[in-house]
Amino acid sequence: MPEREIPLPTVLDPRGRTIGEEERAAVLRVLDSAVLCSAFGDEARSLEAEMARLYGRAHAVASSSGTAALHLAVVACGVGPGDEVVTTPISDFGTVAPVLAQGARPVFADVRAEDGNLDPDAVEAAMTPRTKAVIAVHLFGGAADTGRLRAVCDRHGVPLVEDCAQAWLAEDGAGRLLGTAGDIACFSLQQFKHITAGDGGLSLTDDPALARRMRLFMDKGWDRSEGRIHRETGLNYRMPELVAAVARAQLAKVEGVVRARRERAGRLIAALGGLEGVAVAGEPDGHAWWMFPLLVADNARWARELAAEGVPALPGYLERPLYANPAVPGDRPGLCPNAERLIGRTLLALPWNEAYSESDVDRLARALHRVHRRSGTR
Numbered sequence: 341m342p343e344r345e346i347p348l349p350t351v352l353d354p355r356g357r358t359i360g361e362e363e364r365a366a367v368l369r370v371l372d373s374a375v376l377c378s379a380f381g382d383e384a385r386s387l388e389a390e391m392a393r394l395y396g397r398a399h400a401v402a403s404s405s406g407t408a409a410l411h412l413a414v415v416a417c418g419v420g421p422g423d424e425v426v427t428t429p430i431s432d433f434g435t436v437a438p439v440l441a442q443g444a445r446p447v448f449a450d451v452r453a454e455d456g457n458l459d460p461d462a463v464e465a466a467m468t469p470r471t472k473a474v475i476a477v478h479l480f481g482g483a484a485d486t487g488r489l490r491a492v493c494d495r496h497g498v499p500l501v502e503d504c505a506q507a508w509l510a511e512d513g514a515g516r517l518l519g520t521a522g523d524i525a526c527f528s529l530q531q532f533k534h535i536t537a538g539d540g541g542l543s544l545t546d547d548p549a550l551a552r553r554m555r556l557f558m559d560k561g562w563d564r565s566e567g568r569i570h571r572e573t574g575l576n577y578r579m580p581e582l583v584a585a586v587a588r589a590q591l592a593k594v595e596g597v598v599r600a601r602r603e604r605a606g607r608l609i610a611a612l613g614g615l616e617g618v619a620v621a622g623e624p625d626g627h628a629w630w631m632f633p634l635l636v637a638d639n640a641r642w643a644r645e646l647a648a649e650g651v652p653a654l655p656g657y658l659e660r661p662l663y664a665n666p667a668v669p670g671d672r673p674g675l676c677p678n679a680e681r682l683i684g685r686t687l688l689a690l691p692w693n694e695a696y697s698e699s700d701v702d703r704l705a706r707a708l709h710r711v712h713r714r715s716g717t718r
Contacts, residue, residue: 346650348693348700349695349696350693351532351691352531356693357695358535358593358596358597358694359590362592363589363590366585366588367585369585370581370582370585371582375581376580376581377581378580378581378584379564381581383581383584383585384580385402387402387542387579387591388400388542390591391527391542391544394591394594395519395525395544397519397544397545398546399546399547399548399551400542400544401555401558402541402542402558402584402587403558403577404540404579404580404583405434405528405541406505406526406528406530406533406540407437407541408541408577409526409527410437410438410503410526410541410543411437411438411441411575412526412553412554412557412577413524413543414442415553415557416524416557417472417499417523417524417550418472419473420444422443422445422470423444423470423472424468424470424472425444425471425472425474425475426449426463426473426475427446427447427458427474427475428451428456428457428477429450429662429663429675429679430477430479430657430662430679430682430683431477434505435477435503435662445669446662446663447471448662448663448679450462450675450676450677450678451479451676452678453678453682454621454635455482455633456479456622456633456657457476457479457482457484458476458484458485460488460489460491460492467498471496471498472498474489474493474499474501475501475503476501476522478504478506478510479506479622479633480621480627480630481628481629481631482622482626482627482628482633483511483512483622483623483626484502486518486522490521490522499522499550500522501524501526502518502521502526503526504525505527505533506628506630508533508534508594508597508598509594509595510598510626510627513623513625515626518626518628519544523545523547524543524544525544526542526544527542528541529541529583529587529590534594534597534628534630535587535591535594537584537587538586540579541577556571556572557572557573557574558578559574559576560575561574562574597694598629600695601628601629601694602627602628604694605629605632607698607701607702608632612708615709615712617637618635618708619634619635620634621633621634621635630692631657631691631692632690633687633688633689634687634688634690636686637715638715639655639684642655642688642711643655643688646711649710649711650707651707651708652691653691654688654689654690655687656684656685656689657683657689658683660683661675661679661683663675690704
């Protein structure tokens, strides 16, 4: 069979997910209990405790999605109408949707050309008296510069939120877990993430006041320990018990998932060594490899030719910067030149999976080498 006809494992394929007997048992455990709402059950609270222990943080709050987790964080930071939140133009819309939902304005700072993560100098330049928070995304599982971003936030007296949806168990250059530097860190359990419960979110903090605000907003502003009093506005962002039970089973597997992705990524990096004009985007050390990002000269051509080889690849990752979407007020071409160049020209994102075999990785490497050879003839 030709290489291009051999399907690679994907996150929409049982071969590309770690779902097994543990998850089946977890679902049956909840069904047998007859308690499916987390306001009355133990699964979501147990998941929170296990997540807090994994990251060494004092508090975790479970919610219905990664977007919901970020909404909890934005609310806890006090963001409201007329406020500003500085963030990246290269991310899922879920990073900015909570800001817009609060009547606030996302302010987009440019990114580093080498990895697509926020440029701390651009963040500093974007700060105004209306800035209420900074949301840093660890793109593809590679580290944003949380040390410098933390310093910028501290100088301006605003909280730092880490969006770790793509960065489970990723580390910075000093070996520190991403998700432990920000005032709040948010994670996703959506289908395409390292581990999944279909959807689901987790927000971590060491600040009890922030944790309380997030927990109240997650459950309609209701502290159930004091009766039916709604202290403030909130939504129903509760995580169902079935989701939490599956998430607990998946959380027990996340270290193995990240380890396998790192091993396979190391094999591909070695195979690509010396390819002129092709570079891994960002620093491989500590990377969680949600996707495998490359920098090339013409991402659209590379994506077309890889597709012909049976290898999926996303040119630019996004079709446009977040600020160029109709749902975000003010289309501002040229606002973030590095981000626009990455999306339009240089960034190529390969889907990545812990189930890739060594032969899968070698196949990817051969396809990349063939496309590279053809580029030399143009």
